[in-house]
Amino acid sequence: MPAVDLDDLDHAILRRLQEDSRTIAETIGAQVGLSAAAVQRRIKRLRSAGVIAREVAVLDPKAVGIAMTFVVAVEMEREQLDVLDTFRKQALGDSAVQQCYYVTGAADFILVVQCRGMSEFDAFTRRMFFQNGEVRHFTTSVVMDRVKVGLALPLDSG
Amino acid sequence: MPAVDLDDLDHAILRRLQEDSRTIAETIGAQVGLSAAAVQRRIKRLRSAGVIAREVAVLDPKAVGIAMTFVVAVEMEREQLDVLDTFRKQALGDSAVQQCYYVTGAADFILVVQCRGMSEFDAFTRRMFFQNGEVRHFTTSVVMDRVKVGLALPLDSG
DNA sequence: GTTGAAATAGTGAGGAA
DNA sequence: TTCCTCACTATTTCAAC
Numbered sequence: 468m469p470a471v472d473l474d475d476l477d478h479a480i481l482r483r484l485q486e487d488s489r490t491i492a493e494t495i496g497a498q499v500g501l502s503a504a505a506v507q508r509r510i511k512r513l514r515s516a517g518v519i520a521r522e523v524a525v526l527d528p529k530a531v532g533i534a535m536t537f538v539v540a541v542e543m544e545r546e547q548l549d550v551l552d553t554f555r556k557q558a559l560g561d562s563a564v565q566q567c568y569y570v571t572g573a574a575d576f577i578l579v580v581q582c583r584g585m586s587e588f589d590a591f592t593r594r595m596f597f598q599n600g601e602v603r604h605f606t607t608s609v610v611m612d613r614v615k616v617g618l619a620l621p622l623d624s625g
Numbered sequence: 626m627p628a629v630d631l632d633d634l635d636h637a638i639l640r641r642l643q644e645d646s647r648t649i650a651e652t653i654g655a656q657v658g659l660s661a662a663a664v665q666r667r668i669k670r671l672r673s674a675g676v677i678a679r680e681v682a683v684l685d686p687k688a689v690g691i692a693m694t695f696v697v698a699v700e701m702e703r704e705q706l707d708v709l710d711t712f713r714k715q716a717l718g719d720s721a722v723q724q725c726y727y728v729t730g731a732a733d734f735i736l737v738v739q740c741r742g743m744s745e746f747d748a749f750t751r752r753m754f755f756q757n758g759e760v761r762h763f764t765t766s767v768v769m770d771r772v773k774v775g776l777a778l779p780l781d782s783g
Numbered sequence: 784g785t786t787g788a789a790a791t792a793g794t795g796a797g798g799a800a
Numbered sequence: 801t802t803c804c805t806c807a808c809t810a811t812t813t814c815a816a817c
Contacts (some may be wrong), residue, residue: 504803
């Protein structure tokens with residue numbers, strides 16, 4: 468559902484909720500100059516309109532033993548619909564795959580992969596790439612620093 | 626603070642909260658076999674221990690007019706500490722940059738960029754790459770399908 | 784230490800002026 | 801919009817395991 472018209476107050480509310488979805492309506496209202504009830508009304512509307520797709524907890528990777536992040540560019544053997552779809556489903560079903568994008572350019576897919584260590588990533592490459600006859604090539608980038616990680620979207624005009 | 630020991634109940638709770646942080650304690654308790662109060666206590670502990678880093682609203686890109694996603698691999702002119710740090714700060718401060726990873730391999734940085742359209746991305750490349758004398762090269766992949774997008778981490782052993 | 788039950792406090796939802 | 805009330809959820813307390 469595209470094209471939901473949002474005013475500056477909605478933007479301000481969404482900006483806050485993208486930072487911390489647990490911020491109570493009263494606090495948001497004080498910041499944007501609205502009553503708590505009005506803020507709640509707008510949030511409810513944003514939720515039912517699908518602007519707020521979901522509200523999730525973001526975990527600290529180190530705290531749950533996820534030591535390593537990888538960015539993998541995957542090139543498929545043939546760009547056939549069924550081949551691509553199969554890979555898509557495989558990525559969706561694999562818990563190590565945090566993100567998967569189907570892209571133009573040299574690569575067909577770009578994955579963000581989370582693992583506890585190298586051996587786990589090794590097992591991942593085996594089941595995801597080597598076992599799959601349709602993967603021509605993949606290049607791995609080991610993440611040394613997660614400089615900026617989030618799903619927040621820019622709400623400003625520029 | 627790494628190394629927080631979590632039992633299977635914590636894992637189950639976290640799995641649920643990674644899906645939907647608004648799930649009430651009673652529902653989680655019914656699923657994992659715990660009272661609402663016990664679940665609430667564990668969630669509080671997970672928050673203060675930093676295992677739950679944050680709780681955020683995830684917006685629908687289309688609903689807020691973000692039509693395009695790009696994955697950009699950036700290669701810097703020189704791998705000097707100050708050059709890398711400057712770029713890091715620039716990425717952190719730019720709202721179009723949703724994610725930024727400092728990586729090994731051919732590229733130095735990999736960015737996930739959100740824009741309303743091509744012209745906005747064009748403006749982004751100008752201010753981020755062309756204006757910066759230290760960027761040697763960058764390759765852009767246009768995202769055609771966001772197959773899997775999230776920040777959920779695998780909590781299973783394998 | 785953790786747990787469940789009950790009581791208290793806090794937050795959200797809906798209506799009326 | 802503000803205010804008020806009601807329902808729901810979270811948090812604390814306490815006794816027991």
